[in-house]
Amino acid sequence: MSTLELQQTSNNAMDGSVSDDKEANISTSVRKKGGWITFPFIAATLAGLLIGGWGWVTNLIVYLIEEFHIKSIDATQIANVLNGCLSMIPIVAAIIADSFLSSFTVVVICTGFALLGTVFLTLTATLNSLRPQLCESGSSLCQNPTKVQLATLYAALTLATIGLGAPRFTLATMGANQLDKAKDQGVFFNWFYFVLFGSAVISSTVIVYVEDSISWRLGFGLCVAANFVALFIFLLGIRFYRPDKPQGSPFTGLARVLVATFHKRNVKLSSKSEDYYLGNDKQNKIMASMPTKSFRFLNRAAQKTEGDINSDGSVAKPWRLCTIQQVEDLKTLIRIFPIWTTTIFLSTPIAIQANMVVLQALAMDRHLGPKFKIPAGSFLVVVLLSNCLTLALMDRFILPAWQKLTGKSLTPLQRVGIGHGFNVLSMAISALVEAKRLKIAHDQHLQDQNGAIVPMLGLWLFPQLVVQGIGEAFHFPSQITLYYQDFPVSLKGTATALVSAVIGVAYYVSTALVDLIRNVTGWLPDDINHGRLDNLYWTLVVIGMVNLGYFLVCASFYKYQNVDKEVQIVDGETSQAA
Template identity: 65%
Template sequence: MAESKKVPGDTEAQMSDSVSKKGGLITLFFIAGTLSGVMLSGFGWLANLIVYLVEEFNVPSISATQISNVVHGCMNLIPILGAIISDSYLGTFSVVAISSFISSLGMIMLTLTAKLSSLKPPPCETGSSLCQTPSKVQLAILYVSIAMASAGLGGSRYTLATMGANQLDKPKDKETFFNWFFFTIFASCIISSTAIVYVEDSISWELGYGICFAANFVALAIFLAGHQFYRRDKPRGSPFTGLLRVVVAAVWKRKLVLSSRSEDYYHEHDGTNKVMPATPKRSFRFLNRAALKTEGDIYSDGSIARPWKLCTLQQVEDLKTLIRLFPIWSSGIFLTTPIAIQSSITVIQALSMDRHLGSNFKIPAASIVVVVLISSSIFVALFDRFLFPTWQKLIGRPLTPLQRIGVGHVINVLSMAISALVESKRLETVHAHHLEAQHGAIVPMLVWWLFPQLVVVGIGDAFHFPGQVALYYQEFPASLRTTATAMVSLVVGIAFYVSTALVDLIRNVTGWLPENINSGRLDNLYWILVTAGALNFIYFLVCAKLYKYQNIEKEVDATSSFDI
């Protein structure tokens, strides 16, 4: 018989060291201002990075997309590091403050690269293939400024989400906060990817980057102004240490014979009233030895005497949960990789197309990708208000997180197929006007042709990104709830690095991606992504079909015949 312990839905509210008279709704005004400023600043320079590298530093277009992918990857890996440092050593307040300060310094340096002619090479004439490359010193200063700006953005973004949720006590309030959090990110990205990018392209890079610095500085000032109101959690030590102890303890006790008796296992829990079985589950049985009690493992008061040789039954089951989730999580890497490639390649395509809107206005190339953000924002709201409630009324149950992710896979493959067809059309226009050999030539084809694929990507994002966040938050161990939401960021970060390696591989073994994309075959790259995406979807279906929801309280009809 399983030990059944009832749990309030949110474990963080039960942490005694989190509860104080501070916190509450008043703190959200400061956090909202901080998040808005950080995102306006970060995406104000990040959205236009490829154009800046190509036009101001004479970096070849494909190389610029590779650099952009590396920067995006770094920015999306840093939140995991920030979460570990926050949980283990400094707390959320210090991590956000330090990260925002670092990004401010990075923006100062980046603004100087735009202002001072000595920090960048002379401009390259249109149509010329003999452009002066930047010096090592110029590149070093540029890369250091980009690294600091991206590190600050990555370190503060998801840490603000955790800090904001920690200011509230009721689970419903926290759910509302997360909705507001992502809406603020989307809205800030839309503004920065349009207004600030327009300033950079049409007025000056110096002014655009200056606005980014000002936004970052104001964000830091707002954040520090609210310090007396924040509820601050004390660092509790890295939850990954407990998981590592399970592996070490299981190895130490590898020769012990497993028992079927409940009293032979250590049942002390970590303060979260989670439903736990009396004996370990049979899956991954080798790890069960970590909770097997032996002489000298426990003090007389019942506490653990040798933490690296004995773990709680809950810690063992928590590690098993992460192992079960890993295949599904890994499928998200190649779900996001095509999106990473498309986001950078689309900017290069836009640079070679007619971007005029009327006779006087020219759409900045980097602002094209804002279509994805607008599409995602609109369809997230439509799905939440109309599609998902309608589905539940018709079917009798809500869409599970795995079902939402699966739909996202299909739509993502469809988007890559549309991208391939549009690029084929663009190349036909290039050949019809004999523009293959003209470096930097503008193809007489409106940039609006790129919009359908971006809208479809946004629809897919509205399915699979919230689905992944919901799955990880629902299924992750309580001790890792802070890290759960950052797992999506980790997927995105890895995907950008994979996309860089994939593009490099294709560039080295084929002639599809030359410096002048008008003489290349970008459509073939997209067809490869369609094929790989379809295979990845099959892999996801297998993983999802085999996965069984672990969180009993939030499981949605996991015994149904089609439970993904």
């Protein structure tokens, strides 16, 4: 359907004319809602949220150190915990959207939280009573924040974190639900991430520069404005969205499978299709009448036994009998779980590197010319730029060229594996650069006219960040595509948030790992010039290599549920076109 047709459909849906077949017309207009016309509204909402959120997230460590006088490693640990929450919240939001509220409602409520949180954050930068006094010039003694000041700061960060974390992946699910073809959904996810990272680039450069060079108050004020625009634009597109209704908690059905399997653990499995329960709804009747052979012990949950069915065909004991669909849904989660766990130690090095790069940048020469100085929080924009460029090249050149050369499409798991490889390479480059930085920092011969040691140029951090961005462009969107297309229908929202959840786990793991290394070794003092951050990076290289091997094993045993069918269709269309 063309954009013009979608616009006409939406205009007709909003028309006040009444016909004799009013209910049929309303039903038709609802079915015709959605499509690519919704993408500008969803993309603009995402852009506003990211511009309004990434501006304070990226520069949070610097804000905590400079304005609240928190020690450097402690500031990175606070940032780790916050980023963990930022990544865990989407899974909670997805469950609420799938089970109780709609995606639309969740986005509206949480965008309101983002607006309120950034308002409070702006107040901490505006009112002197809400932050410690500035350190005296030339003094190393600074006033610690009071309990009230910390409480206000943490309240602001909590609201802002909920507001930034929850809508991102809920928007992704909502946007994908507006499209009917899996191929279109794959393209949507690529461009969704392009907008996400592109918006983060703008925020990490413009807003972070304003915060560092002009004032924190103005920078946070711009975040407030961006969040307000995001909420306004999202509500503006309400007449175009295809509504999604919560279906109740899908996890109840999954729990019933486990309970029913336990109750029937001694029942002998049947090979007759009529012995298994399909359910009464139409959706279950179009699926296969026999459960799959994998994880056969779970099939007992759908096997009918005496007393399970009433005379009218209803289920007598819901926790003793499940549909085949519910059994297969649980099997899908079990199959994909090993792949999901590999993302933990894929994301842990990324989480650690993101915070340590800020500390490295603070200890390096960040000047570009005699007047301009790159803000430490803006160095991570290199990852975002690299990510955006790679996503654009992948969609237009890399994937089509690969398909033309090999006759096959790159599967999501193949892209994730490539991302794993780039991630290990990024950590290795980080270790080499940090070793060089430490050598220069300790070299007494490298001194300026005043006798101070000349630090290493901050531009040396760029190569590792470029490689990291390339890796993220391969593995993050591909994981979203894999989970969205292979997850059960009832868990589509949860599927897109699953990547974010594992990133949240990775941030907590990174916090624990940094604490362990700090307590066991002397690698991470408050002044990183007196530490061995390069050893930490080499440790991450080893972890990444082991994790890559684990991923390859898991991927070799994994069988696609729906993605492979879509790839075959795409390849077939390409062959016919050729």
